[in-house]
Amino acid sequence: MSSTVSSPRTKALPTSTPAGESPRRRLRAVLALARVEARELLLQIPVFVVLCVYVAYVGWELWTGGGEDGAYPVLQDVDRATQPESLFLGVAVLVCVNRAVLRSRRRGTDGHFDVLVMEPWRRTVAHLLSVVPFALATALVVAAQFTGAALKPGAVGTGSFSELAVAPLAVLLLGVLGVLIARLVPSAFGAPLFVVGGYIAVVLLLSSSEDTPWLRWLTPFVDEFQADPLPSDLLGRPAAWHALYLVGLIVLVSCAAVLCGGRRTLPAALGLARAARNPVAWPAVGPARLVKAVALGAAVLTLAGAVGQSRGDSPALLAARKQASVAPEKDHTCVPHGRSTYCAFPEWTGRTEDWAAVVRRVQSLAGGAAGGTKLTVRQRVDARYGLSASATLEPSSTHGQVTVGTRWGGNRVPEFSVGVASVLVAGNEEAAAAMCDGRVVTVMWLALATTSDPMASLRDVRIDDSVSGSAIVLAPTHPLEMTAAQTTVVRELLQRPRYGVTAKVKAHWTELTSPKTSTARAAELLDVPVPKGSEKEDKCEE
């Protein structure tokens, strides 16, 4: 906060050295000032608090494992998820670096700087450089976030360096924007109002740009709500172009800030006022030319990035997405585990062992031929409508084929067990989706009996988180419907010791898996009190 004139910390500045010194010493002076400014910036309350909260938040996520499917991260989504959180740090840095640039004006020490050897434009460069440590800190946090996810045993997929680079670049961009704003609008309320205005501008841009993706990609982060992870070659995000765009923009804004460094007000910067009164304030002719040349190069870079990122989805990508959605077997790698085969997109083959464990568990409870049926577990996605569209998968009519999605962990595990059990009982997914008789009891018991906490799993797979009454049960493709009577029977079965029920299920397997068996009959076979009113509910709705 102290002014750089009187503070003892800034003794490193070569304030008393003669003017004709070597460029190296000048550079050293700039770096020394940048270091001091970076330290001052860190000690500003908003930056300090936001940095602490950011680090603590990421640390907490790493420590607790990050939510429901945190143990099974998909790295091509994790890289993108590191971006939005860095926005707060960027905003805090923008406001505070702006304040730091305007400090001399606020303290009335602008005039004192005129007698120093260091020109105002070098001072601007130092302010620009003072943001760099915060970008580096963001890079470290992002690296920790990504490494933490990548080191998990359940991690699949590949991250992209360009996506990971966006968070640090965005912090840097917002920081240098803070310097530029201070140079253009030297007033205390320029930066905060810029942030609010910029926020609304982005909202307007996003709400009106559904048909024009190029507008959306002009914002620092392009966050897409994504229902299910896709294989990395189907993402089609121009991440590298976007990183190039951000780099170009950063250099361009920095050059603009340096060029405006000497001119104190917006009218002067726009050339409306007369030329600067103070020749020292301008970059000397040589450096000014260099900065202008760099700015030109950066503008070209920005434009190239902007054009590159707004080309939209290529026909090849659309074709690949369609093929992955309609005929995934062409992209799949199949791995046999036991009797069954597990076909997945190449990035997911490591997860087939987890699926096989669920299939083994469910199949061990089934009786008759179902206990030894050869299943094909096939991973499916629907990428035809792009990243942000969520489409439910159509049930497959192939005999013995079970669908599995691209997510895993949390609720996805019991949902997959329901899928496996319903195919074992009904033969294929299409037939399973139409089930509305006593077989639902068998399916639900098969799916949930071997989970570590069957009642909790029952609550998880039901869409309303209940364990009584009728409800929809989630499965990888179409959901099942459970009537109140079926729920009562399943609840009763899940609370009994498993080995007793297993014997009865295996003994009556043929009848329990017949479409003609009513819920009441299934209850009788399994020795459970028959719930009242089960006959009425059993009728299939047409």
Place this chain on the structure above:
Amino acid sequence: MRGVTRPAADEPLPAAGLGRHAVGGLVRALVLPVARGLPWRPLAAGGTLGLLIAAGTRLHSDGVQPWLALLHLRAAALAFGLGLAFLLDDPARHTTATVPVRRLLRAGLRVALVAPVAVAWWGAAVLLVPAEGRPPLGDVTLEVAATAVLALAAAAAAVRLWEEPEPGQATAAVVLVTGVAAPLLMPGRWTLFVRLGVDRWDEAHRAWAWVLAGAVLVWVACTVEPVRRPLGGWSRSSPRP
């Protein structure tokens, strides 16, 4: 040195000693100078930006939805709040500290002068939103009032804790970062920034009423002068010659 250059300021004449009559006269005498000393420029900038944001609701191509209008109005309130964060800036703070009028009266006068402006601004902002897109006005007004008073409380706290004559920019930075981060970092079970049409709307607005009440209390507590100056610590940026 301190005691010499800055006489034990903030120790005003006991206002209790002045009669009601005298206070009235004092207010009359102060109105004009205080009005002239108000930081109108940040207020005007924040207010203008707020109105622009509210008018931005008309830019949406397919008509404005109430939830989007709510977003705009919240952002507009934040913009105006950023202007209000500058309200207690007083370049002459170190000379006016010695006047025998309490800070509560001076700051209260500033707030009273700005209040009609704020009310008019809010009315204009609401009118700028197309009628079919307006969210429930009473509740949103409560949110906006709470935001404004929070900004004022932050300004008062800055005046109380720092020796800085113009802490407005630092206050605005804190208000801004809080305003941006709070809706996103707040745990889900705290109901404050609810979406429109959620059943927790009423609960959230009871919470907003508490926030408003708390902010008023903080403002009053921070505006009353301390009996003694804080020693060292917070007063890092003492004024320079």
